[in-house]
Amino acid sequence: MADGEMDAAELKHMIMTFRVSELQVLLGYAGRNKSGRKQDLMTRALGLVRNGCSLPIQLKIKELYRRRFPRRVNLSSSQPSSLSHTSSNSNPSPLEAALTSISHQAEAQRLFPNHIQSNSLPPHLPPVHPDVTLKRLPFYDIIDELIKPTSLVPRGNSRFQETYFVFHLTPQQAAHINSSRDIRPGMKPEYNVQVQLRFCLLETSCEQEDHFPPSICVKINSKLSPLPGYIPQQKAGAEQKRPSRPINITPLCRMSPTVPNHVNISWAPEYGRGYTVSVYLVRQLSASILLNRLRGHGIRNADHSRAMIKEKLQHDPDSEIATTSLRVSLLCPLGKMRMTIPCRPKNCTHLQCFDASLYLQMNEKKPTWICPVCDSKAPFDDLIIDGLFTEILQRTSSELNEIQFFEDGSWHSIKPQRETCLVATPTKPMAEDLSMSSASASTSHDRQKFEIIDLTLDDSSDEDDDDSVIPTTKDTGTPQLVPSPAPRAHSRSMLDSRQPYAMPMSSSDFMPSYPMPPLPPEFQGMPGLDLLSLLQNDSQVKIFLKG
Structure with a gap:
């Protein structure tokens, strides 16, 4: 040996x-x-x-x-x-x-x-520090490690276990946190430099994602810390899980280097599965900073994408169906708008890209890191900017939204087809409007066909015209106006032949039932006075009657 x-x-x-x-x-x-x-x-x-x-x-x-x-x-x-x-x-x-x-x-x-x-397990026993590595979070840069990954060791056989940890902040760390505080009126203070609490499985074979123990409860300095809500489960009776996110405990920490911070954790241990807890001092990043870092990685050569196109469109002699072209959209599948920075995961086999800026903004609000094209894992470290699509977006106009690739790796733009929509207008309302307008026109035209009686005619003409009678009053002898019924009947027959409804009645229809008042003295004896012209407007008749 x-x-x-x-x-x-x-x-x-x-x-x-x-x-x-x-x-x-x-x-x-x-x-x-x-x-x-x-x-x-x-x-x-x-x-x-x-x-x-x-x-x-x-x-x-x-x-x-x-x-x-x-x-x-x-x-x-x-x-x-x-x-x-x-x-x-x-x-x-x-x-x-x-x-x-x-x-x-x-x-x-x-x-x-x-x-x-x-x-056997004294409370002052230092916790075990397993060789556990947590996955790096893209939107956070680690500044310091306050508590190394420490295993949660159960004590006894009780259903719920409880443990505690203590950490201190140095004067530089406390000053760094306080200087990054952003206070806005009506809102809680936000910190760009944060104290972050993370949980993961006790596994040393690979990098671990954030994973919360079951029935966990965290208290920082005797204050309950909020936790991410449970993920909705589709199956009834399934185990409830929380999203893989860290906990920001900065508002609950004491920013004094002389006062310790206590972390109390209670959880329900599982047989055959262990957990670890760690505390970090991190700096929060924005989507614009990550976009600049992605640009700093460089643009992938366009020959890689052309090689993928040739491989996809390569003819298979054993297959009866041959694909000679491939259509790809220049619109981002997330925002349905034309891409500005086309990117995709380097491990995905599809050619379709998505906009890097919009993808980072969505993951800043809700970090999922899922490819919007194939729903596979797409972490930030695997993103690449496609050089071929970058050239296409620079050479084509902003109105072009789709292209077509061929077997040799070349491409051709597909012009959008403009569709014209014919809107059928209703015919019945128009016919009704035309009939109403023609009826109103005929009514105004027929109203002008009343006979006009000239009062300056001699006695012989008055005797010959039996249709018009000018009675006089007993007191003043003023002539009284009576409209001729014949022309009115004639005009009504013309209107009845043109439209289905009768002509509305005017105040002249009721003239025979009311005696005419005498004329004022200034109007008596005036030659050439056409009094029947006043009957063409009902309002004038009303004014005349009131006068």
Whole structure:
């Protein structure tokens, strides 16, 4: 056996004592599948040391074993002589040392149960700092690490567990936070530099996203901290989950370097799954800053996109259907407007791009980082600016919204077709309007066809015209005007033949039933006075009657 390596039998014995959580951590560290029942996990873990394993895996097994059976009680001064273990070998093997530790703990648990239970996990014990790496958040730059990723260790068998942490702010950190405060009237103060609390799974195999423990409750300096709301579940009875976001605890922190900040966390532990908590001092970024960083990465060469076009339109001899062209829109699928900075994830196989500025603004409000074209993961680090689409947008007019690619990688613009809409106007209302206008015109024309009686005619003409009678009053002898009924009847017959409804009555129809008042003295004896012309307007008749 090489120096520094452990015997395979000892490693197998250590693995046999692991729980599901330790087995999953070991398999994840070795890059193996960590899903399944405990028996399956145990078989895979034993397979790691069956044919020999590397030194890092041996050290990981040893670390998990020490974490599984920590030696926290010094039994040398309090144990009786029966607990002393002697061995003829002055340098015992690691397996013998592990067995000795287990036997000492079991005997101490039997002799001093109260002492072991009260001091097995003392409150002042420093938390374990696993080698956990959290995913970087694009809209935050880490300034300092206030609390390293610390595992949430359950104490006892109660349903809900509780733990606490303490951190301090340096004078520079407190001054940095206070200087970044933005106070607006009627709004809560906002901080550009924030104290951020993050949770994730206890997993060291890869970078971890934010993940909240179940039934979690966080208090900062005895004040309840707000948490992101639960995600709506489509299935009934499904486990409620919170979105993968950090918690901004800046408004609840004490900005004094002499006063500590206390973090109390209560959660419901899960069998076989661990969690970690960490606190960072970060600087919040805007979408415009990320857009400048994306531009700083450069523009991808247009030849990459042309190669993708040729690959997609390549003819397959075994296929009966051949694709000779490909249409792509220049409108962003998010805002349905023409793109200004075309980008797409470098791992996506589609040619369709989207606007980088609008995509970053939407993720600034609600960080999902999902490709709007294929709904796959599209983090900020995977975004690229497409050089071919950038050239197309610069060469084409703003009215062009669609292009067509060909097999050789060339493209052709597709002019938008203008559609003309013919709106049918209703004919019936127009006919009614025309009939009404013609009726009103005929009415005004026929009203002008009344006969005019000249009062200056001699007596012979008055005797010959029997249709018009000019009676006189008894007192003054003033002639009384009576309209001729014949022309009125004639005009009504003409109106009745032209339109279906009768002509509205005027005040001249009621003239025979009312005696005419005498003329004023100034109007008597005036030659050439045409009094019947006053009958053409009803308002004039009313004024004449009132006069």
